[in-house]
Amino acid sequence: QITLKESGPTLVKPTQTLTLTCIFSGFSLSTSGVGVGWIRQPPGKALEWLALIYWDDDKRYSPSLKSRLTITKDTSKNQVVLIMTNMDPVDTATYFCAHSGGYCSGGRCFNPWGQGTLVTVSS
Amino acid sequence: QSALTQPPSASGSPGQSVTISCTGTSSDVGGYNYVSWYQQHPGKAPKLMIYEVTKRPSGVPDRFSGSKSGNTASLTVSGLQADDEADYYCSSYAGSNRGVFGGGTKLTVL
Numbered sequence: 001q002i003t004l005k006e007s008g009p010t011l012v013k014p015t016q017t018l019t020l021t022c023i024f025s026g027f028s029l030s031t032s033g034v035g036v037g038w039i040r041q042p043p044g045k046a047l048e049w050l051a052l053i054y055w056d057d058d059k060r061y062s063p064s065l066k067s068r069l070t071i072t073k074d075t076s077k078n079q080v081v082l083i084m085t086n087m088d089p090v091d092t093a094t095y096f097c098a099h100s101g102g103y104c105s106g107g108r109c110f111n112p113w114g115q116g117t118l119v120t121v122s123s
Numbered sequence: 124q125s126a127l128t129q130p131p132s133a134s135g136s137p138g139q140s141v142t143i144s145c146t147g148t149s150s151d152v153g154g155y156n157y158v159s160w161y162q163q164h165p166g167k168a169p170k171l172m173i174y175e176v177t178k179r180p181s182g183v184p185d186r187f188s189g190s191k192s193g194n195t196a197s198l199t200v201s202g203l204q205a206d207d208e209a210d211y212y213c214s215s216y217a218g219s220n221r222g223v224f225g226g227g228t229k230l231t232v233l
Contacts, residue, residue: 037222039224046126046212046224046225046226046227047161047169047212047214047224047227048126048224049214049221049222049223049224052220052221052222054220058220060219060220060221061221062221063221096168096169103171103174103175103178103180104159104171104174106216106220107216107220107221107222108157108159108174108175108216108222109157109159109171109174109175109214109222110159110161110169110171110214111171111174111180112168112170112171113168113169113170114168115168116168
C-alpha cells in the first residue's frame with residue numbers, strides 16, 4: 001500500500017522561504033518511471049501543478065513558479081522536499097504531494113495523494 | 124502553460140448521466156493520450172478516477188468513463204449517486220514531463 005504524508009510549517013511570513021517534506025512508503029523513488037510531485041490548492045480554488053521529481057533525479061517545475069521552486073529527493077529516507085522562496089499571501093494553500101508511478105508512470109497522473117497540509121502566509 | 128477549461132458546475136438527478144468537459148490545446152489534451160480525472164470531496168485529497176483518457180484504476184466503478192475528441196476530453200458519470208457529488212478536476216500531460224490541471228467542476232446531485 002502506497003502512502004504519502006506532507007509536513008511543514010502551518011504559518012509563514014511574507015518573503016520567507018517555505019520548506020515542505022513529503023514522507024512516503026510502499027514504493028521506491030529509485031524505481032524506473034516513478035516520480036513524486038507537488039500540487040497546491042488555494043482555499044476554494046483549483047488544483048495547481050507545481051513540481052515533480054523523477055527516479056533519475058530529473059526535475060520539472062511549473063513555468064510560472066520555476067524561479068521560486070526547488071524539489072529534491074532523499075531516496076534512502078523515502079523523502080521528497082519542496083522549497084518555495086519569497087512567500088506571499090497568495091501562496092496560501094493546501095499543499096499536496098502525490099505518487100506518479102504504476103498507472104501514472106512518467107508523470108502522466110498522480111495516484112495516490114497525501115492528505116495535504118495547509119500553509120497560511122500572513123504577517 | 125494555461126489551466127485547462129472546465130465548466131464551473133454540472134448537475135443531475137440520481138440515476139441520470141452527466142458529462143463534464145475539459146478543453147485544452149494541441150500542446151496538452153490534444154497532443155497526448157494522457158488525460159486524467161480526479162474526484163475531490165470537501166476537505167479530502169483528490170482521488171484518481173480516470174487515467175490515459177479512458178482507463179479506470181481498480182476499484183473505480185464502471186459508471187465513470189472518459190473520452191477525448193481533439194482538444195477536448197470528457198468525463199461521464201452514469202447512474203448518478205449521492206456520493207458522486209464532489210469537485211472533479213481534469214489534468215493532462217503537457218510535454219516536457221510536466222502536467223496541467225483544469226479549473227474544476229462542482230457536480231451536484233439534485
